[in-house]
Amino acid sequence: MKRILFLTITLAFLSVSFTFAQEKLEEPKGTENIAYKWGKMALDATASDTEKFKPRPTITSRYLGLIFISIFDAWSVYDENAIPVYLKNVDRRPLVEQTLSNKEIAISYAAFGAMKEYYYSDTEMFRKFMVELGLDPDNTSTDPTTPEGVGNLAAMATIEARKNDGSNQYGTVEGSDGEPYFDYTNYNPVNTADESTDINRWQPKYFSDGNGGQYAPECLTPYWQKVTPITMTSADQFRPGPPPMYGSEQLKKEVQEVVDLQANLSDEDKALVEFMRDGPQSVQQAGHWLKFAQDVSRRDNHTLDQDVKMYFLTEITAMDAFIASWDSKMFYDYARPYALVHEYYRDKTIKAWGGPGVGIIEMKGQDWRPYSPDIFLCPPFPSYTSDHSTISGGCAEVLRLFTGDDYFGESVELMPGTLTETDAAFYGKPVTITFPTFTESANMAGMSRVMGGYHIQADNIAGLELGRDVATQAWTFYNEHLGN
DSSP states (O other), X not given: OHHHHHHHHHHHHHHHHHHHHHHHHHOOOGGGSHHHHHHXXXXXXXXXXXXXXXXXXXXXXXXXXXXHHHHHHHHHTTSSSOOOSSOOSOOOOOGGGOOHHHXXXXXXXXXXXXXXXXXXXXXXXXXXXXXXXXXXXXXXXXXXXXXXXXXXXXXXXXXXXTTTSSXXXXXXXXXXXXXXXXXXXXXXXXXXXXXXXXXXBOOOOOEEOSSSOEEOOOOSOTTGGGXXXXXXXXXXXXXXXXXXXTTOHHHHHHHHHHHHHHHTOOHHHHHHHHHHHOOTTOOXXXXXXXXXXXXXXXXXXXOHHHXXXXXXXXXXXXXXXXXXXXXXXXXXXXXXXXHHHHHHTTTOEEEEEOXXXXXXXXXXXXXXXXXXXXXXXXXXXXXXXXXXXXXXXXXXXXXXXXXXXXXXXXXXXXXXXXXXXXXXXXXXXXXXXXXXXXXXXXXXXXXXXXXXXXXXXXXXXXXXXXXHHHHHHHHHHHHHHTTO
């Protein structure tokens, strides 16, 4: 009897081992793994959100962070050691159920549930994708013993946990009157678009409305420092020291650097500024680094497990980096070069970019502007720290840690001027921008903001350092949730 039982157990073990080995051999990798495909869907949804609601990088960074937490949590139930972030009271599935098929189903329902919540206007796109995957988009099971139920529960747990996280997604904070993302801090800039009374503080600027008129955008989500972080203990945990003030030698030199850089932009410089700024179908910085992560997946032929972990790590870092950057921005309420150049070079003749279809010309300092189209002249929020630098510094660092190597090796071919100029005669010659390492990619992203005239060097350097501090915290959190 004992021998029969032993043989039965041995055969069952061999059967499970064979199934796992067969799955591993046949497992889709790179662009074919389901996690990669949901990553691409998240990018498409982010681009669509930008088209519908204009750029709102803080908000979409939260969406992406929570989507990939939902996916990670569903996946964790089918992993030997991983610990979910928000999914509670759902048992880890036994080894025999920890199959690729179950993981694919669970993460798909988690992604679908989260995306319907955060990118609700594209629900039909997500439904079609579920059908393409052979999954029923109307399956709302919450049975924790099935992958469908696990996925649905993971999305529900994340949504519920973050309902009152300070983002005011539903307009339920007192005084919001149901308006989503209403500023419940009642922020009012010291300076108006027409008058500056404190040169050290942020000043709104007029944009073209694209129809011959103009308007001054309000500050974007000026309360974002109140959003609960994922990995940090508080939004101000890594807050940098203050930026240089008006009258200091440092600020004078850094404003001059911005003017000199813009007057001498090469085709490569313009292409880099535009690539990092993004144009139509922009996915903002959190999406930009998700794109870079997908480059890594293709390069290294990732499995589903690797992509689930990498996207989770990258996007929780981006989400927290935005919260940390906004803490600094709103605490210091610091001026941008747009106003600083006008002050330092008023009535002085300088060489600068004259706007679309004009090129580099001589002008008075008060007429200077960033290298940017009329409909989006300058980011509508305070300057210090640069969010591009903060998010890039953070995401680059976690990708370096995740891959175990700083090497990146991606490149992109671009036509300078296409996202800024209105006349093709002012386009440059095609250039290839190469990103040799993750660290250098972050440095290039940060420097592009100085060259474009959106930031001074202090914004960039402090931002890169802040992002790397956030990355260190996120890496610790990530490893804890892997069960390491």
